[in-house]
Amino acid sequence: MALAADDIQKARGVWEKFYVNAEDNGAIVLSRMFKEHPHTLSYFTNFKELQSTAGTASVTELEGLSEVRTHGKKVLSALNDMVQQVDNMDALKAIIEPLGKKHAVELKVDVKEFEILCAILLELMAEKCGEDAKTDFKKVTDVVCEQIKSTY
Ligand code: HEM
Numbered sequence: 001m002a003l004a005a006d007d008i009q010k011a012r013g014v015w016e017k018f019y020v021n022a023e024d025n026g027a028i029v030l031s032r033m034f035k036e037h038p039h040t041l042s043y044f045t046n047f048k049e050l051q052s053t054a055g056t057a058s059v060t061e062l063e064g065l066s067e068v069r070t071h072g073k074k075v076l077s078a079l080n081d082m083v084q085q086v087d088n089m090d091a092l093k094a095i096i097e098p099l100g101k102k103h104a105v106e107l108k109v110d111v112k113e114f115e116i117l118c119a120i121l122l123e124l125m126a127e128k129c130g131e132d133a134k135t136d137f138k139k140v141t142d143v144v145c146e147q148i149k150s151t152y
Contacts, residue, residue: 003139008087010136015083017129018137019076024063025124026072031062032120040116043109047071075117079144086140093147100151111152114145 003011018025033040034054041054047067054062062068078099085091103109118141126134 002089003086003143005087007136007139011086011140012083014125014129014133014136015080015140018125018133019080019083021128022076022080023069023073025128026074026076027063027065027069028059028072028124029117029121030068030072030075031059032124033117034062034068035059036120037113037116040113043107043113044071079121082144083140086143092143096144096147097151100148103148104152111149114148118145 034050035058038054041051044050044067047065049065050062050067053065078095081095082092085095103114104111122134122138122141125137
C-alpha cells in the first residue's frame with residue numbers, strides 16, 4: 001500500500017527528530033525488546049555479552065552494552081534508508097527484499113517478531129516526539145512489515 005504525500009511528509013518529520021539520536025534510540029528499542037520479550041534473545045547468539053548479562057541486567061544496563069548500541073544503530077540506519085525511499089515503492093522493495101530474506105532464511109527470525117519490534121519503536125517515538133508521532137509513523141511501519149512479510 002503506497003502512502004499519500006501528506007502522510008509521508010508527517011512521517012519524515014517525526015523520523016528526522018527521532019533519528020538524531022539513532023544510537024541511543026536504537027539501543028533502547030532493542031533493550032526493551034529483550035526484556036519484554038525474552039525469547040527474542042535466542043536469535044542473538046553472536047552477542048556474547050548480551051547473552052551473559054540479559055537475565056539479570058536492567059533495560060538501562062542493556063542499553064549501555066556496545067553490542068546493543070552498535071546493532072541498534074544498524075537497525076535504525078536500515079529504517080532510515082527505508083524512510084528515504086518510502087515514496088518510491090520499487091526502491092523500497094529493493095531495500096527490503098534482501099534484508100527480509102536474510103532474516104527469514106539465514107537468521108530464521110519469525111516474521112511476527114517484526115510487529116513486536118515496530119510496536120516498541122512506535123511507543124518510544126511517542127515518548128520522545130509526542131503521541132501524534134505514533135500515528136504518523138505507524139503508516140511507515142505498516143508498509144515495512146507488509147513488505148517484509150512478502151519476502152518470507
Ligand atoms: C524493521 C525491523 C528490523 C530491521 C530494520 C533490521 C535490520 C537489520 C540489519 C540492517 C541487520 C544487519 C544485516 C547484515 O549485517 O547484513 C540485522 C541483523 C540481525 N537482525 Fe534484524 N532488523 C529488524 C528486525 C529484527 C528482529 C525483529 C529480530 C529478532 C527478534 C532481528 C534479528 C536480527 C539478528 C539476529 C541479526 C544478526 C545479528 C548479528 O549476529 O550481527 N532483526 N537486522
